[in-house]
Amino acid sequence: MEKTRSKIHFWLCWFLSLSLSILFLLGDAIAKGGEDFLEVNWFPGEVHQGEICVVDVSASTGASLLTGEFQEKVLSFYKIKKGEFRTLLGLDLDASPRTYELTISARDRGGNVIESRHHIRVLEKDFEVQRLTLPKKMVVLDKKTGVRVGRESRKVNKIWKKERGERFWNGEFIRPVNGKMLSPFGVRRILNNLPRSPHSGIDLRAKMGEEILCSNTGIVVLVDDLYFSGKSVIVDHGQGLYTMYFHLSRSNVKEGQHVEKGRVLGLVGYSGRSTGPHLHWGVRLHGARVDPFSLLRLK
Numbered sequence: 001m002e003k004t005r006s007k008i009h010f011w012l013c014w015f016l017s018l019s020l021s022i023l024f025l026l027g028d029a030i031a032k033g034g035e036d037f038l039e040v041n042w043f044p045g046e047v048h049q050g051e052i053c054v055v056d057v058s059a060s061t062g063a064s065l066l067t068g069e070f071q072e073k074v075l076s077f078y079k080i081k082k083g084e085f086r087t088l089l090g091l092d093l094d095a096s097p098r099t100y101e102l103t104i105s106a107r108d109r110g111g112n113v114i115e116s117r118h119h120i121r122v123l124e125k126d127f128e129v130q131r132l133t134l135p136k137k138m139v140v141l142d143k144k145t146g147v148r149v150g151r152e153s154r155k156v157n158k159i160w161k162k163e164r165g166e167r168f169w170n171g172e173f174i175r176p177v178n179g180k181m182l183s184p185f186g187v188r189r190i191l192n193n194l195p196r197s198p199h200s201g202i203d204l205r206a207k208m209g210e211e212i213l214c215s216n217t218g219i220v221v222l223v224d225d226l227y228f229s230g231k232s233v234i235v236d237h238g239q240g241l242y243t244m245y246f247h248l249s250r251s252n253v254k255e256g257q258h259v260e261k262g263r264v265l266g267l268v269g270y271s272g273r274s275t276g277p278h279l280h281w282g283v284r285l286h287g288a289r290v291d292p293f294s295l296l297r298l299k
C-alpha cells in the first residue's frame, strides 16, 4: 500500500513538473512570438509637421489581417514583397508637436491577435510667415459669399471621410507641371494683422493653358468651380491619399472617372482667388494637409 502511494506520488510529481515545464516553454514561445511576429520600422524616424511618414512592417509567415491605427484613423497596408507591407501616415501641418501612438495588429496562424505599439515623434516645422495688408473689402466676405464658402468647404471636407481601402497608385508620383515653385507649402499668412489659414499646398509656375498631368493613378472624386480655388479637380489614389489641382482654366475629366498617371486632368488658369496663371497643387493623406514634395520623395 505504502509502495503504491509513493509510486502515485512519484508519477504525480513527474506529471506536474513536466506540465509546468511545458507551460513555461510555451509561455516563453508566445512572448517571443509577440516580439518577433511583427517587425515595424518607419522613416523618417522623427517626422516634421506636414510630412509623410512611411511605415514598413515585416510579418512572420502565416500572419494575416494586418491593420493599424494612428490618430484615430484605420490604416490599410499594401504588399511591397513577400511578408513585407507598407502604409503611409500623414502629419498635418498643424499637428501639435508631440509623440503619437501607432498600433499595428495582425493574426497569427492560430487566429490570435498580435498587437505591436510604437511611438512616433512629431517635430515642429519652421514655416515661413507672410504678412499682407489689403483693402478691407478684399478681405471680408459678404454674407452670400460667406454662405457659399461654408457650403463648399463642407462638401470638400466630406471627401476625406470616404477613404477606400484599396490602393490605385503605383510607383513614383510625378509633378503635374514642370514649373518652379512660386509659393512653398505651409506658409503662415497674416492678412491685415489677422492669421489666415496656412498655405495647404504648393504653387507651381505654369503658363496659361498648360496641360496639368495627373500625379498618379486614381479616381476623380471632384470636378467643381469653387470660390477660393476656382475650377478644381481632386483625385482619390486610394488608402486615404488624395491630390488636388486648383485654379484651372478648364477641366478635362468627370467625377467618377478612372485616371491613369500622366493623364491630362485640365489646363492651367487663374480661376477663383488667384492673381495670375499658376497651379496650386495640394495633397491630403487621411485628412492631413501634407507637403506635395513629401509625396514626390516617396520611392
Ligand SMILES: [Zn+2]
Pocket: 183, 199, 201, 202, 203, 280, 281
Ligand atoms: Zn496655392
